[in-house]
Amino acid sequence: MIGELLTSQPEIALFASLAIGYFIGSFRIGPIQLGGVCGTLIVALLLGQTGARIAPDLKNIAFALFIFALGFTGGPQFFANIGRGWRYGLLSVVEIVSVLALIMIAVTVMRLDAGTAAGLLAGAATESAVIGTASEAIAKLGFGDAETVRLQANIVTAYSVSYLFGLITIVLFTSQFAPLLLRVNLREEAERVWRKLGGEGSFGEGQRAAAPALVGRAFFVGAAAGATIQAFEQQYGFNLTVERVRRNGANVPAEPQLTLAPNDVVLLAGRREAIVAAASSLGDEVSGADFGLVIAEKVDAVLTRRDLHGRTIAQVREQATPENGRGVYIAAVTRLETTVPALPGTELNRGDVLTLVGAKADVERGAKRLGYILVATQKTDFVYLALGVLVGMAIGHLGGRVGGVSVALGTGGGCLLSGLMFGWIRSRYPLIGSLPSAAAQILKDFGLATFIAAVGLSAGPDAIKLVREYGLALPVAGILMVLVPGLLSLWIGRMFLKLEAPMLLGAIAGQQCSTPAISALVGVTGNSTPVIGYTITYALSNILLPLMGPVVVGLAGKFH
Known part of the structure; x- marks a missing residue:
């Protein structure tokens, strides 16, 4: 009865796979969590035994x-990290080369077919996108329908077995x-690196400091009397700003050349450590209520500035000159939709989203000097989106033979490259091609989950055989x-690249495109320093690994 219903209405099987799969994937055992995609695949494989199928279109x-949304969101970071992020990028190269070598050894020793190898x-x-690019490559090998379906089913089954x-x-x-092999206490190392980067405490994911990094406080002017505002701010590295001055009960414009007088009341804003240090050269602290409402934008x-990358x-x-940098503070850094600690020693990359805090005129000036303001919008430019996908499909028809191996990008590889290009163009010309991050995330999540459910349903009957x-x-x-590339990267990263342990381990999690691994690392270290290494290798591997799908299919077909 259920089988007949699912066969006649396959959309029920699709949404049942999504609902039950994401429910199963939400359970966590320690640091291990399957995730919705793997959960969806498992459920789809089971429901596929009933004969339910989703239309290939x-x-x-x-x-x-x-795959287009994946390339679009990762494009700016991908191009930003080519070359200049070479120390971390080398680890992604280690990942690609070593897994390809291991796959070919497995093909030779275990006699794997192209589908199982991919x-x-x-x-x-743990890169689900490979399923799509490899499936398309198999469809272009010229086999009969039955053999093509069998090989594509083997991709899904081998993925589901090896993924866990x-x-x-x-x-x-x-x-x-890895920390045992490095002989380090990972939490202590992360704490040391955090302080080396200029952080005062160690705060993990989901935690917030009780004393915020950016504050505003009001003081009577004491020993600082006689100094100009600019000289006073320069004394503390321009990490604080005199926002308001009240003299004899009246507000005075806080111009940089204004000389502070005894008994002036000043409102300071900026980094907490700088204001705490400046308090000794000032008088008593006051409530600041006399200044009225002070709005921080x-x-x-x-x-986007090339000279600031790195x-x-x-x-x-x-x-920055005092005129350009005055009153502008970086409160947060977002890279690939992941928050990177905004510490004085944190390196910035082109494509980073910087959250600026300060007076409205100051932050607008600062944004123009750094790049462009990311305007909040909920509208998607469907002309740009559709054109990008069409260009990707056109690129996907390109192919050829390399060393006797037939390699074709297919729609997946083409749309990935197109997404990279269109995402990079969007970052350079922000007035075109709007694709809000929430909309891009929906395309990625729903697109991948639907694809995985469809291939899982079609692979069901052949899964047990493999x-x-x-x-x-x-x-x-x-x-x-996992172990061979991980050990190689650990050795190379520590012995030759001299990477700090938290960043190195984060980079290894990134080269494996593993979100659960970085989450577990942040939990162990107690702060987000591993994320600094993770974002670079994740951006590179997330693009390079899917492109390896057709390569593995071609090589496995030749060697097998």
């Missing part, structure tokens, strides 16, 4: 939207085993494909 459209790559590297073991391995390796600005927040402030054929070999191979 829906599957292709969903994947095209997902699924092993997708699962062990790859996920557990990367989480445990980065958060537990907060805007998000996208950093510079720390402190260096950016030092480089598991019986290879048994424990696939899980073991999945574990090795």
